[in-house]
Amino acid sequence: MGFRIEPRVNQKIAYYVLLLMTIITVLVLFFIIGYVFKNGLGQLSFAFLTQKTMDMGKGGGIFSSIVGTLFVALVAIVIATPLGVGSALYLVEYTRGGPVRRVISFGADCLAGVPSIIFGLFGFIFFVIHLGMGWSILSGGLTLAVMIIPTIIRTTEEAIKAVPRSYREISYSLGVGKFDTIFKVVLPASLPGILTGVILGIGRAVGETAAVIFTAGSSHNLPTSLFSSTRTLAVHFYILAREGISMPKAYGTAAVLIIIILLINFAAYRLMHRFIARYY
Amino acid sequence: MKDKIAEKILLLIACSAILLLLLITFFIFQQGLPLVLRIGFGNFFSAHWAPTRGFFGIFSMIIGSLMVTFGALVFGVPFGLACAVFLAEFSSSAIQKTLKPVIELLAGIPSVVYGFIGIVVLVPFIRESFGGPGFSVLSASIVLGIMIMPTIVSISYDSLIAVPKTYREGSYALGATKWQTVVMLLFPAARSGIVAGIILGMGRAIGETMAVIMIAGNALKIPGSIFDSVRTLTATIALELGYAAGDHRAALFACGSFLFLIIIILNVIAIRITGRK
Numbered sequence: 185m186g187f188r189i190e191p192r193v194n195q196k197i198a199y200y201v202l203l204l205m206t207i208i209t210v211l212v213l214f215f216i217i218g219y220v221f222k223n224g225l226g227q228l229s230f231a232f233l234t235q236k237t238m239d240m241g242k243g244g245g246i247f248s249s250i251v252g253t254l255f256v257a258l259v260a261i262v263i264a265t266p267l268g269v270g271s272a273l274y275l276v277e278y279t280r281g282g283p284v285r286r287v288i289s290f291g292a293d294c295l296a297g298v299p300s301i302i303f304g305l306f307g308f309i310f311f312v313i314h315l316g317m318g319w320s321i322l323s324g325g326l327t328l329a330v331m332i333i334p335t336i337i338r339t340t341e342e343a344i345k346a347v348p349r350s351y352r353e354i355s356y357s358l359g360v361g362k363f364d365t366i367f368k369v370v371l372p373a374s375l376p377g378i379l380t381g382v383i384l385g386i387g388r389a390v391g392e393t394a395a396v397i398f399t400a401g402s403s404h405n406l407p408t409s410l411f412s413s414t415r416t417l418a419v420h421f422y423i424l425a426r427e428g429i430s431m432p433k434a435y436g437t438a439a440v441l442i443i444i445i446l447l448i449n450f451a452a453y454r455l456m457h458r459f460i461a462r463y464y
Numbered sequence: 465m466k467d468k469i470a471e472k473i474l475l476l477i478a479c480s481a482i483l484l485l486l487l488i489t490f491f492i493f494q495q496g497l498p499l500v501l502r503i504g505f506g507n508f509f510s511a512h513w514a515p516t517r518g519f520f521g522i523f524s525m526i527i528g529s530l531m532v533t534f535g536a537l538v539f540g541v542p543f544g545l546a547c548a549v550f551l552a553e554f555s556s557s558a559i560q561k562t563l564k565p566v567i568e569l570l571a572g573i574p575s576v577v578y579g580f581i582g583i584v585v586l587v588p589f590i591r592e593s594f595g596g597p598g599f600s601v602l603s604a605s606i607v608l609g610i611m612i613m614p615t616i617v618s619i620s621y622d623s624l625i626a627v628p629k630t631y632r633e634g635s636y637a638l639g640a641t642k643w644q645t646v647v648m649l650l651f652p653a654a655r656s657g658i659v660a661g662i663i664l665g666m667g668r669a670i671g672e673t674m675a676v677i678m679i680a681g682n683a684l685k686i687p688g689s690i691f692d693s694v695r696t697l698t699a700t701i702a703l704e705l706g707y708a709a710g711d712h713r714a715a716l717f718a719c720g721s722f723l724f725l726i727i728i729i730l731n732v733i734a735i736r737i738t739g740r741k
Contacts, residue, residue, distance in 0.1 A: 191641045198643040199554055205546035210563070212610055213570050216581050270477030278471055290735060291482025297664060297731040298488070298724070299671020300575075301698045305720045306488045308705065309495055330484050337481065363470040391574030394673040394698075398705055422576045425583065426678060438577055445572050453565050 217442055224439025227432050233440070237404040241420065241429045246437055248406045252321065252414030255407060256400055257389040259325020260332060265382055267329075268336025275337070276344040277366055296334035300394040303331045307399035319413040324400025331395055332385035339384060343377020344370060346463045376459035380452045387448040391441065393418045417441055492724055496717030508718065513684060515704070515712040522697065522719055524686045529670050529696040529723075531687065532680065535605025536612055536669035541662055543609070544616030548658075551617070552624035553646055564621075571614035579678030582607045587679055596691035599681030604694065607675050612665035619664065623657020624650055660734040667730040671723065673698040697723050 189197075231245055238244030271288065279285035307327030317323045347370050355365040371378075393416075401413030402423060415423070417437060424434040500508045503520055510521030547567060551560050582603055591598030627650055635645040651658070681693025682703060701716050701723075708716055 191644055195641040195643040198646075202546045202550040202554060205543050206550045206563070209543055209547050209570075209613065210566055213566060213573075216573060216577065219581060219585065220577065267477055267480045270474050271481060274471075274474040274478035278474060284475075287482055288478050291479075291485050293735050294728060294731045295481050295485050297667050297727060297734075298485075299668070299673065299698065299727060301671065301673040301701055302488065302492065302720055302724055302727070304673075305495075305701065305705070305717060306491055309491050309717070310487070314491070330488075333481055333484070362467045366470075387572055391572065391576075393574065393576050394702055397702075418574050418576050421580070422674060422678075425576070425580045434580070438580060441574055441577060445574065446569070449565070449569050449572050 217446075220435065220438045220442050224435035224437075224442075227436030228439060232436055236406060237415075237420070241404065241424050241433060246417065246420060246433075246440065248404055249415055249417045249420040249437070250440075252400070252407050253390055253416040253418075255321045255410070256324045256328060256396060256414065256416055257386050259322060259410070260328035260389045261382055261385055263326060263329035264332045264336055264385060268333045268381065268385075269340050269378055271333070271337045272340035272344055273366060273371075276341055277362075277370070292334045292337045295330070296338070298331075300331065300392055303327055303395040304398040306330070307395060312399055318411065319399065319401030319403075320411045321400060321407055321414050322410045324396045324414070324416070325410075327395050327399040328389045328392060331392070332388050335385045335388060336378075336381040339381025340374070340378045343374040343381070343459065346377060346460070347373045348463060374459075376455050376462075380456045380459070383448055383452045383455070387445060387452070390416075390444055390448070391418055392416075393422050397422070417444075489724070492717055493721050495714060496719070496721040499711055499714040500718045500721075511686070513700075515708070515715050518711065520711070520715040520718065522700075522722065524684060525695055525697045525700050525719070526722075527686050528680075528694040529698070531601050531690075531694060532604040532608055532676060532696060533666055533669040535601060535690070536608030537662065537666060539606055539609025540612040540616060540665055540669070544613045544661070544665070545620055545658070547613070547617045548620035548624060549646055549650075552621050553642060553650070567614055567617050570610070571618075575611065575672060575675040576678070578607050578611055579675035582675060582679035590691070594691050596689075597681055597693055599679055599693050601680070601687050601690040601692060601694045604676050604680040604696075605690070607679055608669045608672055611672060611675065612668045615665045615668055616661045619661030620654070620658045623654040623661075626657070627653045656737045656739075660738045663730050663734040663737070667727050667734075670696075670730075671698060671727055673702050677702055 233245055233250065234247050235245030236248050237246060271292065275285060275288060307323055311317045311323035311326050312319060351369050351373060352365055355369045396416050397419050400416060402415045402419055403413035404415050404420065407414045418441060421434060421437040421441060424430055424437060499520065507521060509523050511523040512519040512521040513524065551563055555563065586603050586606060587598035590600060590603050631649055631653060632645055635649050676696050677699045680696065680699060682695040682699050683693035684695055687694045697719050701719050705716050
């Protein structure tokens with residue numbers, strides 16, 4: 185056959201196509217963040233962050249949503265961290281392959297792939313109705329806890345694996361038992377990695393909508409207890425944008441959301457890198 | 465003694481993920497399945513959805529979900545693979561170190577923000593360029609494509625990186641170019657990871673809710689073209705759960721059960737393909 189592209193030319197073309205596609209991807213990210221900031225940063229003010237929501241969202245600020253988000257995320261990590269870290273410890277320190285490990289891993293992997301609307305349905309029927317917690321910070325937080333457990337398990341697993349074997353061996357050689365070795369040597373050594381998982385879990389909790397709107401509800405009053413219904417930032421933003429209540433307020437809320445997500449990702453990235461640098 | 469007790473407690477904790485998964489399965493199916501059995505599978509998979517009048521057919525939403533999921537793959541897979549290959553094979557470690565977190569950040573952006581950008585930027589653009597309502601299969605596909613990319617990039621990247629260095633060296637020694645090595649050697653060697661990434665991306669697309677509600681239009685009919693409005697299973701659940709009661713609510717849980725089943729099947733396939741190390 186006559187026409188054949190010279191491999192070196194082909195290589196050049198492939199390189200530039202891949203480069204272009206990667207640049208487009210990065211530009212999409214910058215566009216999204218830039219667009220939200222361009223329209224939203226101007227809305228931010230001390231008053232916007234510290235005033236209660238008024239007029240169904242047309243007026244006032246987002247203080248009640250900030251408080252609500254904080255508490256929902258707090259409930260989620262308080263519940264999910266011990267479960268996630270405990271699971272990871274068991275997986276790494278107590279199992280070597282075998283069916284138990286496979287079943288536990290399968291559970292975590294499957295849970296990680298479950299879409300948030302399913303968590304919303306589950307939280308609604310289980311926490312809100314079956315356990316009678318109603319639309320509340322507690323129901324929302326518990327639902328999110330179930331959702332972020334796999335994130336914490338996976339990150340913690342990696343962190344614990346990264347702790348060199350020699351740490352454990354030295355501890356054993358000094359006559360320290362397994363339990364004390366894990367809790368006094370392995371756990372402290374892997375703390376930054378574990379923290380990364382927790383921070384990423386908070387990020388997922390803050391950005392989540394479908395799972396919290398049916399469990400924490402959408403009240404824009406300042407929550408007074410764990411049983412108060414609340415409207416997290418993401419839900420507040422969704423309601424403002426979808427019902428066209430107030431575009432400026434929607435942009436402002438989106439900017440706050442993006443800033444939080446950027447900070448969380450940055451913190452997680454820095455922690456993980458410092459941690460990796462220590463052991464590799 | 466202390467060690468034994470600690471091990472038992474940790475085992476109990478470690479079972480939490482699988483127990484929660486079973487709990488979710490139980491409650492979703494317990495709420496949805498009785499209705500499906502009562503009205504029969506024929507009615508459940510018909511195209512007639514009028515829940516307040518007792519018609520619970522989800523066929524048009526299944527088609528809707530499949531269309532946007534397929535559309536998401538059309539946009540997400542080429543770009544995801546391109547980024548993964550570029551990162552793994554064509555960039556220095558300094559570029560990798562900056563680009564990876566940037567792409568991971570894409571996964572951290574809340575889905576409502578994607579939906580919002582869809583409404584204010586993409587929908588008007590599609591309306592003006594192609595006509596139609598703008599809220600369409602196409603808009604939803606593009607946004608979902610962007611949303612599933614990080615999943616595809618990170619899993620494909622990991623499996624490309626995992627291919628032993630000697631493979632590449634052997635290929636270069638035979639005079640193959642980098643690109644030839646990627647296509648003829650690395651893709652086949654990393655195939656399982658790449659496929660798993662695509663399947664997990666599919667699961668994310670079919671399960672995504674908020675972004676889709678905001679940009680797909682949610683009209684209850686099978687779309688005639690990619691510029692038509694479309695409603696997915698997830699959108700139906702989220703739009704109607706707030707006010708549904710009785711059989712209507714049960715029908716939404718039945719939608720959820722069906723969706724859950726698909727997701728679990730996709731997850732199991734992906735997990736089997738990669739085979740945990």
